[in-house]
Amino acid sequence: MLEIKDLTVEIGGRKILNKVNLKVEQGSTTVLFGPNGAGKSALLMTLMGFSGYDIVSGQILFKGVDITHLSVNERAERGLGIMTQRPPNLTGVKLKDLVKVISNDHSFDTDAASKKLDMERFMDRDVNVGFSGGEIKRSELLQLSAQNPCLYLLDEPESGVDLVSIEEIGTTIDELLSSRSKCSVDHYKRGNSALIITHTGQVLDYVEPDVGYILCNGVVMCRGNPREMLKEIKAHGYQECIKCKQATL
Numbered sequence: 154m155l156e157i158k159d160l161t162v163e164i165g166g167r168k169i170l171n172k173v174n175l176k177v178e179q180g181s182t183t184v185l186f187g188p189n190g191a192g193k194s195a196l197l198m199t200l201m202g203f204s205g206y207d208i209v210s211g212q213i214l215f216k217g218v219d220i221t222h223l224s225v226n227e228r229a230e231r232g233l234g235i236m237t238q239r240p241p242n243l244t245g246v247k248l249k250d251l252v253k254v255i256s257n258d259h260s261f262d263t264d265a266a267s268k269k270l271d272m273e274r275f276m277d278r279d280v281n282v283g284f285s286g287g288e289i290k291r292s293e294l295l296q297l298s299a300q301n302p303c304l305y306l307l308d309e310p311e312s313g314v315d316l317v318s319i320e321e322i323g324t325t326i327d328e329l330l331s332s333r334s335k336c337s338v339d340h341y342k343r344g345n346s347a348l349i350i351t352h353t354g355q356v357l358d359y360v361e362p363d364v365g366y367i368l369c370n371g372v373v374m375c376r377g378n379p380r381e382m383l384k385e386i387k388a389h390g391y392q393e394c395i396k397c398k399q400a401t402l
């Protein structure tokens with residue numbers, strides 16, 4: 154579904170990602186761990202094609218097509234969807250209007266989806282303006298369900314969210330990943346694919362991960378069993394970065 158090859162990225166002339174290699178197989182959930190400032194968010198923003206992330210070298214392949222230099226729009230049309238770590242407020246744009254634009258090209262039951270996420274009373278409000286942490290994430294998930302992407306890029310879905318909302322958000326993510334999109338193939342484990350950044354691992358109480366990566370200082374240190382990695386990280390923190398490098402590379 155996604156293949157990142159030797160990707161080196163700079164922000165304002167400073168190297169943030171260094172020869173990153175990473176794969177997300179069709180229908181699988183890949184988790185990206187790493188300490189603060191490692192470059193995790195920068196990687197997702199680069200994958201989605203946001204400006205300011207300068208690709209110095211390397212390649213991004215999506216469904217076998219080189220998307221390295223495509224616009225955000227073109228990537229979204231091909232089936233990439235993102236929930237950023239700090240989604241922006243869109244003053245002057247009502248949530249219901251945004252959802253309508255996003256779901257333009259296919260049938261989407263806005264009423265049912267907003268009811269399911271308990272977002273009905275937010276539909277007439279400006280997107281994310283004055284929303285709590287959990288409400289913002291639910292608003293973003295509503296937008297993602299309207300988009301129905303093939304690959305979900307989720308940046309710390311549990312961050313800034315209270316414990317009650319985490320369950321709802323985690324369960325919704327699991328449902329979205331299990332649903333069908335234009336890329337779904339019957340014999341795969343899940344309908345959709347995901348690359349999820351998680352610092353605490355809380356989202357993994359609701360979503361079953363297949364592969365894990367650890368990113369430190371812009372470098373992929375290792376690839377392995379995500380549950381084992383989380384156990385190590387919880388026990389030893391990210392000092393394990395170096396150990397993990399010696400063990401697996």
Ligand code: ADP
Pocket residue numbers: 164165169187188189190191192193194195196205
């Ligand atoms: P993570 O998500 O792993 O915590 P980030 O990807 O947010 O890390 O940041 C990686 C590095 O890039 C950090 O050193 C951060 O300060 C830097 N960085 C991120 N965005 C910008 C920006 N817009 N301008 C300058 N530096 C940035």
Ligand code: MG
Pocket residue numbers: 188189190
């Ligand atoms: Mg961070």
Ligand code: MG
Pocket residue numbers: 193194195238308
């Ligand atoms: Mg981040």
